[in-house]
Amino acid sequence: MLSPTLTEGLERYEIGPKLRVLRLKKKMGLVELGKHTALSAALLSKIERGRLFPTLPTLLRISLVFGVGLEYFFNEARHKPTVAVVRKTERVRFPEHPEGRSSYSFECLDYPAPERKMNAFYVEFEPVEAGSVPPHSHSGAEVLYVLQGQVAVTYEGVDHELKAGDSMYFDSGRPHAYRRTGRTPAAAIVVTTA
Numbered sequence: 001m002l003s004p005t006l007t008e009g010l011e012r013y014e015i016g017p018k019l020r021v022l023r024l025k026k027k028m029g030l031v032e033l034g035k036h037t038a039l040s041a042a043l044l045s046k047i048e049r050g051r052l053f054p055t056l057p058t059l060l061r062i063s064l065v066f067g068v069g070l071e072y073f074f075n076e077a078r079h080k081p082t083v084a085v086v087r088k089t090e091r092v093r094f095p096e097h098p099e100g101r102s103s104y105s106f107e108c109l110d111y112p113a114p115e116r117k118m119n120a121f122y123v124e125f126e127p128v129e130a131g132s133v134p135p136h137s138h139s140g141a142e143v144l145y146v147l148q149g150q151v152a153v154t155y156e157g158v159d160h161e162l163k164a165g166d167s168m169y170f171d172s173g174r175p176h177a178y179r180r181t182g183r184t185p186a187a188a189i190v191v192t193t194a
Contacts, residue, residue, distance in 0.1 A: 035098050072115075094106055149184045
């Protein structure tokens with residue numbers, strides 16, 4: 001149990017409310033966040049409500065899911081420009097779905113930057129059958145730029161075939177899914193608004 005002084009000091013950072021804002025911004029439930037972090041929904045709920053302060057490894061797991069650095073939870077108002085460099089060796093790869101078949105895996109390209117206005121990802125696509133990938137949606141807009149291979153973006157039930165050098169912009173609040181369509185590896189840069 002923490003002393004009143006430590007509790008008061010940690011409460012000042014409002015870690016729980018910051019976590020809740022990130023989760024709701026991504027329209028993610030506690031159970032879904034639990035699947036991505038391997039933490040229970042009950043534990044995450046306690047953190048959000050300020051009933052429990054997470055350890056740094058726990059907070060790091062959470063921050064990686066949302067593409068933010070640990071400093072996001074400890075920064076107060078910022079008054080200087082944000083600059084963040086992410087080395088290839090520092091990136092962590094995540095599957096689209098932590099359990100089950102994924103049509104792609106991704107690496108966050110900007111996770112150390114606090115208070116981002118967009119999120120950038122390097123994505124590698126897997127070959128899957130058309131219609132086998134459930135569509136998803138999230139608030140904001142999205143731009144996909146194909147670096148190599150061929151990718152089909154299914155947007156509201158319509159397939160859009162993209163090749164290396166092609167790009168696509170769309171309202172990501174509408175159902176969409178991705179899959180590799182060619183025999184060669186496929187990769188893209190995906191940018192979403194926060």
